[in-house]
Amino acid sequence: MLEPRCTAALLFLVALWSSALVAESAIGVNWGAVSFHRLKPSTVVDLLKDNKIQKVKIFDADPDVLTALMGSRIQVMVGIPNEMLAVMSSSTDISDLWVRQNVSRYMVKGGVDIRYVAVGNEPFLASYSGQFQSLVMPALLNLQQSLAKANLAGYVKLVVPCNADAYESSLPSQGAFRPELTQIMTQLVSFLNSNGSPFVVNIYPFLSLYGNSDFPQDYAFFEGTSHSVTDGPNVYTNAFDGNFDTLVAALTKLGYGQMPIVIGEIGWPSDGAIGANLTAARVFNQGLINHALSNKGTPLRPGIPPMDIFLFSLLDEGAKSVLPGNFERHWGIFSFDGQAKYALNLGLGNKLLKNAKNVQYLPSRWCIANPSSNMNTVANHIQIACSIADCTTLNYGGSCNEIGAKGNVSYAFNSYYQLKMQDERSCDFDGLGMVTFRDPSVGDCRFLVGVTDKTSASSSRYHGYHWWVKVLFFIIQGICSFVF
Numbered sequence: 001m002l003e004p005r006c007t008a009a010l011l012f013l014v015a016l017w018s019s020a021l022v023a024e025s026a027i028g029v030n031w032g033a034v035s036f037h038r039l040k041p042s043t044v045v046d047l048l049k050d051n052k053i054q055k056v057k058i059f060d061a062d063p064d065v066l067t068a069l070m071g072s073r074i075q076v077m078v079g080i081p082n083e084m085l086a087v088m089s090s091s092t093d094i095s096d097l098w099v100r101q102n103v104s105r106y107m108v109k110g111g112v113d114i115r116y117v118a119v120g121n122e123p124f125l126a127s128y129s130g131q132f133q134s135l136v137m138p139a140l141l142n143l144q145q146s147l148a149k150a151n152l153a154g155y156v157k158l159v160v161p162c163n164a165d166a167y168e169s170s171l172p173s174q175g176a177f178r179p180e181l182t183q184i185m186t187q188l189v190s191f192l193n194s195n196g197s198p199f200v201v202n203i204y205p206f207l208s209l210y211g212n213s214d215f216p217q218d219y220a221f222f223e224g225t226s227h228s229v230t231d232g233p234n235v236y237t238n239a240f241d242g243n244f245d246t247l248v249a250a251l252t253k254l255g256y257g258q259m260p261i262v263i264g265e266i267g268w269p270s271d272g273a274i275g276a277n278l279t280a281a282r283v284f285n286q287g288l289i290n291h292a293l294s295n296k297g298t299p300l301r302p303g304i305p306p307m308d309i310f311l312f313s314l315l316d317e318g319a320k321s322v323l324p325g326n327f328e329r330h331w332g333i334f335s336f337d338g339q340a341k342y343a344l345n346l347g348l349g350n351k352l353l354k355n356a357k358n359v360q361y362l363p364s365r366w367c368i369a370n371p372s373s374n375m376n377t378v379a380n381h382i383q384i385a386c387s388i389a390d391c392t393t394l395n396y397g398g399s400c401n402e403i404g405a406k407g408n409v410s411y412a413f414n415s416y417y418q419l420k421m422q423d424e425r426s427c428d429f430d431g432l433g434m435v436t437f438r439d440p441s442v443g444d445c446r447f448l449v450g451v452t453d454k455t456s457a458s459s460s461r462y463h464g465y466h467w468w469v470k471v472l473f474f475i476i477q478g479i480c481s482f483v484f
Helices: 004-019 041-050 063-069 082-090 092-102 133-149 179-194 205-210 239-253 278-293 375-388 404-419 455-483
Strands: 026-030 055-057 075-080 113-119 157-159 199-202 229-231 234-236 261-266 308-311 366-369 433-436
Touching: 026 278, 041 063, 055 308, 063 075, 075 082, 082 092, 082 133, 092 133, 113 133, 133 157, 133 179, 157 179, 199 239, 205 239, 234 239, 239 261, 278 308, 366 404, 375 404, 404 433
Parallel strands: 026 055, 026 308, 055 075, 075 113, 113 157, 199 261, 261 308
Antiparallel strands: 229 234, 366 433
């Protein structure tokens, strides 16, 4: 029998829970959802099917998303955020619960084809200063036991997506994991190899170009370069091959040179920075797809392309952090509303991308600067609007950077107005704003109209809350059992 204090704590959690009720490369995509304007998951799944995309990677296990994927036959990689690694590594009871709630329940006849569980996302990133390093292996071992209990260990594979900063070298053939990661990487690749899992890596030539003014621009693409890298008998003409083979060399040093490799994230943003534009994004992504589907492989793996390649990303995510750069909100091959940004052949049967269907938009109206108003006091209003809504296209290098001062004001006002679901009061700005029914978009600078669906984001928050209440229940129960 539980001690009264524990009973009270567990009853409190129950109350919280109740109150919450109020061999050839295959091309896939990352489906992120950090957006102010989220499409219905069913709309996104239809978009995937219309474009014959058969592999998708998500960053959590959102029940709305997984429910929408049921019966689609799309292969899915679900994710466990870094912030959950500590609790996942602490108890097999908790990992058992997570597997039951987020994997087993969906893997039924006519359900979801979950192939991978990503344990963390770039947990060894240098900027994390080892914060998650000691948690990865315990979490993996617990989750592997939980999958085995559910009779899924032979089908669902655990992986750990790593950033390319996990390894380093001046030449690909000399690639090695960072010295402080040697021990954990040895354990990780041994675990992956034992369980038939690939090594998942995220490679971003754009970030190499963005972060280094001396990086040769043409080396980032696949169109040929005047800055090739010679490494013994091998010549590298693009950054992707060089980076990939650096990983191959690092794995070889650990004795796992033949381990299958999946590209978990790769892409090019279309806005928000110099070099991030529609043309560059199209050229990079099309070059990458053509290169992968040619099955040429790389100098260290000739004829063996990556096992899978997940483009980053499917949709723009206008609520992402811009600490790395304003481009972070513009990686999608589709805009936030599922409209193709540029012509792209994924090599999956369609020659061009097909737009999302039956998207439910707000009415065709926009908030702009009132031309008859004095704009001397507008700066504070712009600052407030852009601190809440997305104004990243207005910055240097962005698609709306050259629309003039009045245009900048209108863009900021409209972004806020659409975020507020076109609430009439949100276009006031002390009399400086006005509603128009004429689209103020200029060239590539698109003034958006929001979508009406808001259920997904609130539902996701509820389910995340629901999950953590369950975890807290287990933790308190475990502490009480130990202490009393």
